Amino acid sequence: MQELIFEDHYKKLGLEMFSDENLETINGNKFKYDIKILFVTQGYELSVDFNHYKISTPSLFFLTSQHLKIEKGKETSTLLYYNRDFYCIQIHDKEVACDGLLFHNVFEIPFVELTETETSVIRGLFQNIKDELQWKDSSAEEMIRTYVKQMIIRATRNWKKQHLNNDAVKIPGSELDIFRDFSRYLEIHFKEKHNVADYAELLHIFPKTLTHKFKNLNLDSPNQFIINRILLEAKRLLFYTDKHVKEIAYDLGYEDPAYFNRLFTNKTGSTPSNFKKNYSSGKKYNI
Template sequence: MPQQLIFEDHYKRLGLEIFSEENLENIHGNQFRSDIKVFFFPPGYELTIDFNHYITQKPSLFFLTNQHLSIQKGKEKSVLLYYNRDFYCIQIHDKEVACDGLLFHNVFEIPFVELEDTETKLIQDLFQNIKDELEWKEASAEEMIRTYVKQIIIRATRKWKRQNLDNDLIKIPGSELDIFRDFSRFLEIHFREKHNVADYAELLHIAPKTLTHRFKSLHLDSPNQFIINRILLEAKRLLFYTDKPVKEIAYDLGYEDPAYFNRLFTNKTGSTPANFKKNYISGKKYNI
C-alpha cells in the first residue's frame, strides 16, 4: 500500500502519498480528479497526460488539475502532493506565486519542469518538510505546510520560465508574459461558452486585432487556434473517458448545432468524433 498522509480541517484538505513500482496502479482513476496535483517523478517514468506520452529523463515535477493521468512504468519512489482549492487556491493567490497560466492551465500544454541536481534536492527537502508536518500534526501545521507548498510552486514557476520562455518553441519576453497568462486563465474558465477571439479580447480589455497581432508578432498560433485546441482537447477527453454521446458532448461544449461541432472536430482532427472514440490508441510521445 502507498504511504498516505492527509491534513483535513473543515473544507480544507491536503494529502501526500509516496508511490513506487509496486503500487502505481493506485494513482489511476478519479481518486484525485478534483484536486490540484503536484507530482515528483524520478527518471525512467513513462506516463500519459490526456493524449500525450512522456518519458522522464531527469527528475521532473508535473502540475495537473483536470487532466487525465496514467502511469505505464516507474521504479523509484515518486511523490504526489494534492490539495483542494479551499486549502490553497492558485487563482486567489496568483499575485503571490504567479503560476496560473504557466504551471497550470497554460495554452502550450507544457505541464512540467525538469530539475537539475541541486533543484531536485531542494524540492525533495520541501516534500520531506510537508511529510514531517503531516506526521507531527502540530497546531501550526497548516500554515507551515502552506509555506512549503508556495515555495515548491514559486521555484517551479521560475524554472518553467527559464525552461520554456524565449527558446526555440516559445519566444515570449517577460514584458509580454502577463497577457498570455491571462489569456490562458480566461480560456480555461470560459472555453465552453466563449468561442470567439473577441470574447477574450474583451476580457483582456484590448481590441481583437491587437490580441491577434500580439500572438502573430511572437510567431505563435493564433488566439483562435488556441481556443479551438482547448475545445478539441475537452471533446477528446469526453469522447475517450466518458460514455456521453456526441450530441451531448456538443451541447456541453456550447454548440447548439451538433452537426457543426461534428464538422469542426472532423476538419481539425481528420477523424469523426465517433471514429476517434473507437480507434484512438496513443498520442505524441515526449522524452523529457
C-alpha cells in the same frame, strides 16, 4: 503505501508516496478533482491526456483536470494533492497560484525538468511537508502552505527559463500577464466563449491587438488555442465517458451538433465517432 493528509473544514492537502507496486491507486479517480503536483524520477513513463512522456530527468508535473495514467516506474516518487480552499484563494499572487503559468498555460506544457540541485531542493520541500503532516502541530497548515508556495515559485522560474526563453518562444516579462490571463480565462470559459473577441473583452484589449501579440511571438493564433482547448475537452469526453457525440456538442456550447462534427473532423482528420473507436496513442515526448 503511505498516505499523509491534512483536513480542516473545507481545506485539504495530502501526500502519497508511490512506486510500481501501487500505481493503481494513483491512476484511479481518487484525486480526479484535486490540484496535483507530481514528482517523478527517471525511468517513469506516464500519459497526461493524450500525450505520452518517457522520463529521463527528474520532473515535476502540474495537473488539475487532465487525465493522468502512470504506466511504469521503479524508484519511489511523490504525489502532492490539495484543493482550492487550501491553496488558490484570490489573495495569492496569480503567477504562483493555481491559475498561473504551471497549471493552465496556452502552450499545454504541464511539466518542469529539474537539475540535480533543484531535485535536491524539491525533495527537501516534500520532506518538510511530510514532517509537518506527521507532527500535526497547530501551525502545520501555514508551514505546509509556505513549502507549497516555495515549490511553485521555484518551478515557475524554471518553467519560464525552459519554455519562454528559447529560440522558439521568447515572451518579454511585460507580456506574460496577457498570456497568463488568456490561459486562465480560456480554461474557465471555453465551453461558452468560442471567439477571440470574447477573450479580448475580458483582457480589456482589442481582438486585433490580442491576435497581433500572438503573431509577433510566432505563436498559433488565439483562435487556434481556443479551438485546441475545445477539441481537447471533446477528446476527453469521447474517450473517457459514454456520452454521445450530440451530447458532447451541447456540453461544449454548440447548438448545432453537425457543425461540431465538421469542426472536429476538419481539425483532427477523424470523425468524433471514429476517434472514440480507433484512438490508440497521442504524441510521445522524452524529457
